[in-house]
Amino acid sequence: MANLVRRLILTLPLLLLGAVAYAEESIVLASTTSTDQSGLFGFMLPKFEAKTGIKVKVVALGTGQALDTGRRGDADVLLVHDRPAEDKFVAEGFGVERRDVMYNDFIVVGPKADPARLKQTKDVVEGFKRLAAGTAPFVSRGDKSGTNAAELRFWKDAGIDPKGWSGYKEAGSGMGPTLNMSAAMGAYTLADRGTWLSFKNRQDLEIVLEGDKRLFNPYGVMLVNPAKHPHVKSAAGMKFIEWITSPEGQAVIADYKINGEQLFFPGAKP
């Protein structure tokens, strides 16, 4: 009896590890938390899987972290939204086959009462200037994400160093927690429309500024360079890239709606 128990105990870890080995083909997609939390992947990927039999494992990080994951070769495909950083990534030789996929826009959300009077302008840089002139706080993601990168560009364009302003709060977190914090503090923040539409804890927040062309937020997809990391699943990865930029994939993107509102707009060049 004791022998049996002993043998069971020794084989148990093997059983549990082995049960995890998946026979099906899969790729690792590193993307951003905002994209993941919008629910797009949950909607889109089952269709890809059904068509190709390839399972897509999404690791959701900030854009900076996602690119870093690609740099180390820990992902096969990247889908992020920070064009300058993406271009740099390709130029450094870490990414290949970069393509436009889709776009959405950023919005500025803030308390309904709008003490900084952003509702009265459609100019995002003007809006940021008004924020710095007031006392209502602003929460920044502060996490090297695409959203964060865009936000910093706006401060720069407004000629303001946000760290010198007392109302600037750097959260160091994803879009969801940042929105949570803004809602709790009655603060303003820059968000992507996708996350905002699926965010359930709005409390007193609403959209206070939108529509400026500079709030345009394009997404790019690319393959991690197999020349740098030979183990990258290039065939399966390319299948995904081809699909998501094909008319079929693009239609799926356009189909994704929350409460009847479309989150992402097809942006692939035919």
Place this chain on the structure above:
Amino acid sequence: MFPIRLADVSFMPDGRNVLSGVNLEIADEGITTVLGPNGSGKTVLLRLVAGLLAPHAGSVHWNGGTVPAAGIAMVFQQPILLRTSVLHNAALGLKPLGLPRRERQRRALGVLERVGLAHRAEDSARRLSGGERQRLALARAWLMQPRLLLLDEPTAALDPTATEAVEQIIRSIRTDGARILMTTHNLGQAMRISDDIVFLAGGCVRERTPANRFFSRPQSPEARLFIQGELPWRISFDD
């Protein structure tokens, strides 16, 4: 292993004189009882013989060698019982031999029968009574087939019936060929069992006499007082 010689042995932990200047030779014969009042150093003496303690002064030799001999089994005053069955506890001494489990159990059952505990073999050892525990400890020691068996106050906490049973077992072990060195402060027991007596008082060996002579004609004044039941705590004698 024999003879075991203690030469001028002193044991002084933290400066306390537990044993001083002890000279003793243990040859391979019979049952020797170390008799003496509480605190006279009997337990320490046994441990020195077993090689579990090293003297602070003097030396202990086992047949001329300085390595404690194999074949010594010791039963402590409060025998250790594991949280397992009586059978398993009895067989503990066999563990270093690496015998297969079946063989260990067979032998253990055999010795349990000789001490009258075979019917309790599967019971939890810690549920035994005081007398049964002592018999189990003896069984364990017996199973190791020792050439020298050391017993530290084997019946100190037992009632007369249990004491009788234990003494019977001790005699059987003796018959099996083991040399026995035991301690006690029970005069009657010493009288019943021993072949010779080592009388220890105040950390010194006061005398060593064959049992049949010790009780009628003790040679040391301390022994005389002890037998009369009048030995004072502080030992200082002028004669």
Place this chain on the structure above:
Amino acid sequence: MADTLIEALALLLHLDPQVLVIVWLSFRVGIAAVTLATLIGLPLGAFVAVARFPGRDALTVFLNAMMGLPSVVVGVIVYLLLSRSGPLGSFGLLFSPPAMILAQTILVVPLMAALTRQIVEDAWRDYAQEFRSMRYSLADNVGTLLYDCRFSLVVALLAGMGRSMSEVGAVMIVGGNIEGFTRTMTTAIALETAKGDLPLSIALGIVLIAVVLALNTAAFGLRRWAMRRYG
């Protein structure tokens, strides 16, 4: 608040498949990690309790200190080890359950070893003389002590299980919180709360608390039973 709670309970009562997959993964990772940690930690702890060697005290302090190892630190270290750019990258284990099991094993081993050391040392104090007189080898001592202390050690094992299932930092970093693949109860709670989707968070939280309570009840019951049976 009340609606959220009701929604959470509904998820649980309907055995929502999403919840089940997450709970099952948590158990798989937890059990595997604790099993490995036990196989390593128990003999290690017993050895440190019984053996005498130079540096024994330093090792004891080290094990005790490692019990408080922050999980995110372990997460980062394992991440760097398993990354394709790292020394063990060729195994391709990052962002998978084996990576999570590895990280949690590293976290739990010091706990198991330190607890074992304490438990065995207490017993050893009582048994040392007797075992010495029976000429036990180091292996004899370790084996017998571990067996005799088995009930206290199972309690230590349950403690390890509790630590493993409550952990979030390391498994988040090395697992990647991939849906349906490396998402455990704790990482799911972190994610859903961040998204502001509380019913699922609370449902999982209820399961987690229930598991921890069950483990502690089992530990308590076991000790009671063992006391009565073996004294």
